[in-house]
Amino acid sequence: MPPPLAAKPKLKIATTSLSGCFGCHTSLCDIDERILELAEVAEFDRSPLTDIKHCSAHVDIGLIEGSVCNAENVHVLREFRASCKILVALGACAVNGGLPASRNALDVADCLQRVYCERGVGRHQVPNDPELPLLLDKVRPINEVVRIDYFIPGCPPSGDAIWKFLTDLIAGRMPRLEHGLLRFD
């Protein structure tokens, strides 16, 4: 008999949102009261749910929501790759760019001009402060920047799908999402 999961040292799970809508994180919260079961075997490292602002050196599982749209996203993503043993693209934005990639069809500089001229902004001003990270000309899925171990599709993947994936992975099984859990909307 393998020892019960809780007897092992706790796994570290880190999560972040790049250019996403936070829906994939909301879906993670949709595991509802099972989050307390998860807490028995794992703890959260860097995540919007904690105040840990940079990943620890050794994180077991990293979940990434959202696509890559600016220089800061690239830095965060590389930090995650360097820290996480297993890196997971969570949801449509991370997997293939998702809805934010709709802007790839547009000339960004051109539409920036349009927005600021057409919408009744009192005083026109250019947000250009050095505190704002540089924008990429195209929104990219995360596997164009770093190597990814698993992809979970869906916008967002359901709480049940995330739960099945995590419990499989934690128990050492190859994660499998059957029909119903594996979906793309």
Add this chain to the structure above:
Amino acid sequence: MFELETAANPQKLRRVAIDPVSRVEGHGKVTLLLDEDRKVHQVRLHIVEFRGFEVFIEGRPFWEVPVTVQRLCGICPVSHHIAAVKAMDIIAGAKQIPPTAEKLRRLMHYGQILQSHALHFFHLCSPDLLLGFDSDFTRRHILTVAEQHPEIAKQGILLRKFGQEVIRHTSGKRIHGTGAIPGGMNKALTVAERDELRRDVDQMIAWSKGAVDLVKQMHLTKPAFYNRFGEFDSNLMGLVDERGALDFYHGGLRATDADRRILFDHLDYARYEEVIDEQAKPWSYMKFPHLRSLGEEKGWYRVGPLARVAAADFLSTELANQERTEMMAVGNGRPPHGTLLYHWARLIEVLHSAELIRDLLDDPEILGTDLMADFGPRQEGMREGVGVIEAPRGTLFHHYRVGEDDLVKFCNLIVSTTNNNQAMNEAIRHVARTFIDGNEVTEGLLNHIEVAIRAYDPCLSCATHALGKMPLEVDLVAPDGQLLSRRQRNMTGTAG
């Protein structure tokens, strides 16, 4: 002008950043500029992300928009869904949707408020309030709350779950569902679904009442601290119905000054541009709206739970209204202005939503199957619609114009968090002046600034819909992650 917004001599000052602001939805950072004596010269909340929804929505068919714009935000997708569909009702030529359809939309929306508020309070904010603003930051999160206050955490998680189930039964999915369509709804509520929700709703009301009591107890332990933390006068805005009660789904716009004197009331929100203007600043992608009549220095306002509960005359359900009366008493005849009181008001709204959900579930009309409007003749030429609701974080504006080909030609969004932009900046400056100025800058003190931001429950995901102007950086990366080349260009399009 706004004190601490812009330092006189920034070059000489030390920069301290809170990056990223954590336990909020989306991306933001705070920068402080301090001099050698740790005196605060500048404090700013930067919204650093950009997604451009307003532009790529243009060119899309109007009927698709209520589903697409949900992807602005995964925490309050229903708010964007409903604000957009209300605008598209008008564009589709449906002035009036059937009563059952409106009730189903309301049900979905109240479920949204309940889940979003519960997520915010229990999952994101309760660690500050229950564990302490300067408790060990590695343990300041919901799982520690669950260890130390298991009953509170469990109730919070289940309250949120209930809200999500209301959304699922009305829209088909917990996140990014498809319930509302221009002119009505595409799904009726079944008896079994109604009964399932009805079975749990009284428990939810009891737990919501318990949550209000919890925050009242906290307030009682340190009333002066709770009232004064991030306290400053501001104008207030929210939607009210014709009797003056808060209405989350539909109503006229009301704005008051800091003493609750009416600035305008029952204003048709389609005329929002006449009363509100937005200003851009170079250091944030989020615009700064203000009331035109008062100008940009005096005209900024607050929205969201504290502002709208205070601006309305009463709440239409019994328990929540009693709680409102108690909360308002804190202000001694003026509306309370303390930032932390947002939590109190938010939990009153949780209770209000749970009561509203119960009342709708008890209404036989909720099971009706007449879900689509009779459409009038389509108007010629340019069609335009404005949809406004009270989203969890405050008043949310969606404005569209559609061409004769039914494709969106123009889209303007003022999201709730944008309405609170100046207020959040005021709050962090107030807190920085009180706690940081002259002191050793510790993690715990910096968290005080984040506590002030969190109280507004900013949805920085929503707030990054807008476009800013800035240089572009183009990275060419190989599939293995290696950077092949980097090119930058400025806004004139010249390569650098």
